[in-house]
Amino acid sequence: MQAPFSENAILACMDKYFATAHPSLLLARGDDCAVLRPSGPLCLSTDLFLEDVHFRRAYFTPQEIGHKALAVNVSDLAACGAKPLAFTLGLGLPPDVDLSMLEGVFAGMSALAERLRMGLAGGDLSRSDKFCFSITVWGEGDARSGAGCHWLSRSGAQPGDVLFLIGSAGLARIGLELLESEGRKIMQKWPAACAAHLMPQPQVDAGQILSRLGQTEHPPVLMDVSDGLASDLPRLLGMPRSGLGAELLIPEALLHRELTQYARAHGKDPVREAYLGGEDYALLGACSPRLLSALHTALPGLWEIGVVTDSDGIRLNGARVREDLGFDHFHETAEIK
Amino acid sequence: MQAPFSENAILACMDKYFATAHPSLLLARGDDCAVLRPSGPLCLSTDLFLEDVHFRRAYFTPQEIGHKALAVNVSDLAACGAKPLAFTLGLGLPPDVDLSMLEGVFAGMSALAERLRMGLAGGDLSRSDKFCFSITVWGEGDARSGAGCHWLSRSGAQPGDVLFLIGSAGLARIGLELLESEGRKIMQKWPAACAAHLMPQPQVDAGQILSRLGQTEHPPVLMDVSDGLASDLPRLLGMPRSGLGAELLIPEALLHRELTQYARAHGKDPVREAYLGGEDYALLGACSPRLLSALHTALPGLWEIGVVTDSDGIRLNGARVREDLGFDHFHETAEIK
Numbered sequence: 234m235q236a237p238f239s240e241n242a243i244l245a246c247m248d249k250y251f252a253t254a255h256p257s258l259l260l261a262r263g264d265d266c267a268v269l270r271p272s273g274p275l276c277l278s279t280d281l282f283l284e285d286v287h288f289r290r291a292y293f294t295p296q297e298i299g300h301k302a303l304a305v306n307v308s309d310l311a312a313c314g315a316k317p318l319a320f321t322l323g324l325g326l327p328p329d330v331d332l333s334m335l336e337g338v339f340a341g342m343s344a345l346a347e348r349l350r351m352g353l354a355g356g357d358l359s360r361s362d363k364f365c366f367s368i369t370v371w372g373e374g375d376a377r378s379g380a381g382c383h384w385l386s387r388s389g390a391q392p393g394d395v396l397f398l399i400g401s402a403g404l405a406r407i408g409l410e411l412l413e414s415e416g417r418k419i420m421q422k423w424p425a426a427c428a429a430h431l432m433p434q435p436q437v438d439a440g441q442i443l444s445r446l447g448q449t450e451h452p453p454v455l456m457d458v459s460d461g462l463a464s465d466l467p468r469l470l471g472m473p474r475s476g477l478g479a480e481l482l483i484p485e486a487l488l489h490r491e492l493t494q495y496a497r498a499h500g501k502d503p504v505r506e507a508y509l510g511g512e513d514y515a516l517l518g519a520c521s522p523r524l525l526s527a528l529h530t531a532l533p534g535l536w537e538i539g540v541v542t543d544s545d546g547i548r549l550n551g552a553r554v555r556e557d558l559g560f561d562h563f564h565e566t567a568e569i570k
Numbered sequence: 571m572q573a574p575f576s577e578n579a580i581l582a583c584m585d586k587y588f589a590t591a592h593p594s595l596l597l598a599r600g601d602d603c604a605v606l607r608p609s610g611p612l613c614l615s616t617d618l619f620l621e622d623v624h625f626r627r628a629y630f631t632p633q634e635i636g637h638k639a640l641a642v643n644v645s646d647l648a649a650c651g652a653k654p655l656a657f658t659l660g661l662g663l664p665p666d667v668d669l670s671m672l673e674g675v676f677a678g679m680s681a682l683a684e685r686l687r688m689g690l691a692g693g694d695l696s697r698s699d700k701f702c703f704s705i706t707v708w709g710e711g712d713a714r715s716g717a718g719c720h721w722l723s724r725s726g727a728q729p730g731d732v733l734f735l736i737g738s739a740g741l742a743r744i745g746l747e748l749l750e751s752e753g754r755k756i757m758q759k760w761p762a763a764c765a766a767h768l769m770p771q772p773q774v775d776a777g778q779i780l781s782r783l784g785q786t787e788h789p790p791v792l793m794d795v796s797d798g799l800a801s802d803l804p805r806l807l808g809m810p811r812s813g814l815g816a817e818l819l820i821p822e823a824l825l826h827r828e829l830t831q832y833a834r835a836h837g838k839d840p841v842r843e844a845y846l847g848g849e850d851y852a853l854l855g856a857c858s859p860r861l862l863s864a865l866h867t868a869l870p871g872l873w874e875i876g877v878v879t880d881s882d883g884i885r886l887n888g889a890r891v892r893e894d895l896g897f898d899h900f901h902e903t904a905e906i907k
Contacts, residue, residue, distance in 0.1 A: 260723060263724075268612070274607055274608075278658070280660065281696045321614065323616050357616055362622075367616065374605075384597075388601070
C-alpha cells in the first residue's frame with residue numbers, strides 16, 4: 234500500500250462523494266449520533282455485505298461493490314413501499330485496500346445515493362481482515378393519502394390473492410455461477426445475467442406505487458426476493474403455520490432469454506432455476522384480484538405468477554415442489570465458494 | 571459443531587432473549603423493515619464490533635461480547651443525551667460458533683437491552699470468517715422541557731468553558747494491555763481495569779441529566795471518549811480549525827488506584843496513560859462555569875479536568891502535549907494485537 238491510509242484521509246474521501254447535510258437530518262455526520270427529523274413513521278433496515286460471502290473482489294469492480302452494498306439495503310425499503318431518505322455505513326477495511334479502490338467504492342455508492350436523493354448520515358470505520366459493509370437505511374411511508382404515512386408489510390396474504398413479481402427471477406443466480414466459474418470475462422457473453430448479480434437495481438419506484446395504489450381495506454403484501462422464490466415465497470405466505478399455499482404458473486416463455494439459454498446448455502430446467510433464484514432483489518407480492526388492473530396500468534413490468542391457495546404446499550406448473558429447496562445462509566451450500 | 575445451526579435455529583434463539591415487540595415500534599422483527607413510530611427527532615448511530623479488532627474470544631466470555639457490542643453503541647446515544655429506544659443487529663457468525671455460545675452472546679446483549687428497555691427491531695444474519703457485529707441504535711431527545719426534543723452535540727465549546735469527564739480515563743487501556751499479555755486469569759489481580767475493558771458501562775443516565783440541565787442558551791457540548799482523551803479532546807474542540815485549545819489539570823490522586831499502581835509497576839506516567847486512554851466510554855464535555863454547581867449536584871461523579879482556552883494547543887498539568895498522540899484506527903499500533 235503506497236498511500237498513507239489514515240482515518241482522516243478516509244473521511245476526506247467520503248466527504249468528496251457524499252454531501253455533509255440532508256433535508257431529513259437535523260445533524261449529519263461528524264457527531265456521536267446523527268439526528269433525524271421524521272415527519273411520520275420510519276421504515277428502517279440493516280444488512281451486512283461481506284467480502285467472500287456476498288461479493289468477491291476478483292470479479293466486482295469497486296464501483297459495483299459500492300453500488301450493491303447500498304442497493305441490497307434499499308431493496309428492503311422498496312419492499313415496504315418507502316421513500317428512501319438516508320443511511321449509515323459501517324465500513325471494515327482490510328490493509329490491502331488503497332484509497333483509489335475506496336474512491337471507486339464511494340463513487341458507486343454515491344451514484345445510487347444521489348439517484349435516490351439519499352444522505353449519508355454517519356457511520357463507523359474499522360480495520361478488518363476482509364471488506365465488511367454494514368448499512369442501515371431508512372425511509373418514510375407514503376403520506377400523500379392524507380391518512381398518515383403508509384407502508385406495506387409481508388403479512389396478510391389471503392386465499393385467492395394473485396401472486397406477482399416485479400423484476401426478474403433466476404438471472405442473478407446464473408450470473409453468480411458464471412462469474413464464479415469463468416470470472417469477469419464472461420460478462421461479454423452473458424451481460425444481463427452478470428449485471429443482475431453485480432448491479433442489482435432495487436425496485437424503489439414500484440414499491441412506492443404499490444404502497445400508494447394499495448391503500449385499501451386489503452392492501453397488497455410485499456417483500457423483496459433476496460434468497461430466491463423457493464425460500465421467500467413460503468415466508469410471504471407464513472408457511473406452514475398459516476395453512477396457506479400457492480399454485481404457481483411460470484411459463485418458460487416469460488423467463489429471460491439468457492436464463493433459458495444457460496439452463497439448456499447445462500441440462501437444467503430453466504423454470505426450476507428461476508424458482509430457486511437468489512439475490513434477485515425483485516419484489517414479490519400478493520394482492521386482491523380487484524386491484525390488478527390498476528396495478529397493471531401503473532406497473533407494466535408486473536408479472537402474475539400464480540395464486541394463493543388455502544391448501545398447504547406449493548405447486549409449480551402443476552407439480553408439487555419440495556419444501557426444503559430454500560436457501561439457508563448457514564448451510565454449506567449457501568456460500569458463494 | 572454438534573448442533574445443527576440453521577437460520578431458523580438462530581432466529582428461535584434470538585426470540586428467547588429479545589421480545590418481538592416494543593412500544594416505540596409499529597412493526598418489529600420479521601419483515602423487510604422495522605417501522606418506527608417517532609415522537610420527535612431521533613438520535614441514531616452505527617458501530618462495528620469485530621473479532622480480533624475490537625475483542626478477542628480468548629478472554630471475553632460470550633456474555634461480555636454481547637454486552638460490549640451493544641454498550642459501545644449505546645454510549646453514542648449517551649453522548650447525545652438521548653433516551654435509548656431500540657436497535658438493529660447485523661451479525662456475522664463464523665462456523666466454529668455454536669448455539670450455546672450464541673445463547674451467551676444474546677444473554678449478555680439482552681441483559682443490557684432490558685436494563686435500558688431497548689427493543690431489538692431487526693437485523694441481518696450471515697456467515698463470516700470471524701464474529702462480526704454491526705449495531706445501529708436510536709433514541710429520542712429529552713422532551714420534558716416543553717420546547718420539543720433536545721439533544722447535545724459536540725460543537726459549540728467556548729473559551730472559558732469548563733472541561734469535565736464522567737467515568738474513568740485510562741483504566742480500560744491498561745485492562746486491554748493486561749488481558750492481551752496475561753489472559754483472563756489476570757482479572758483477579760486487576761478487576762477494575764479488566765472490567766473496564768470487558769464490560770464498559772455507557773453513561774446513559776448522566777447523558778440524559780446533562781441534556782435536561784443543559785437546556786440553556788449555551789448548552790454543554792458532549793461526546794463519548796472511545797479513542798482516548800488524546801484523540802477525542804481535539805475533536806470536541808474542533809482543533810486546529812477552531813483556534814481553541816485546553817489547559818488540563820489531572821492530578822494523579824484522582825486516577826483509579828489500579829491505574830496508578832500499574833503505571834508505576836511498568837515505569838509509566840499514570841497521568842499520561844489516563845490521557846492516552848482508549849475505550850473509556852466516559853463522557854467528555856465542556857460547559858459554562860455558571861452551569862457547574864447544578865451539574866455537580868445532579869452528577870456527583872462529574873470530574874472537572876480543565877478549561878477551554880483560546881490559544882491553540884493542549885497543556886496537561888502545565889506541559890504542552892504532542893498533537894500526534896491520538897489514536898488512528900488505521901495505524902499499525904491501533905490494532906489490539
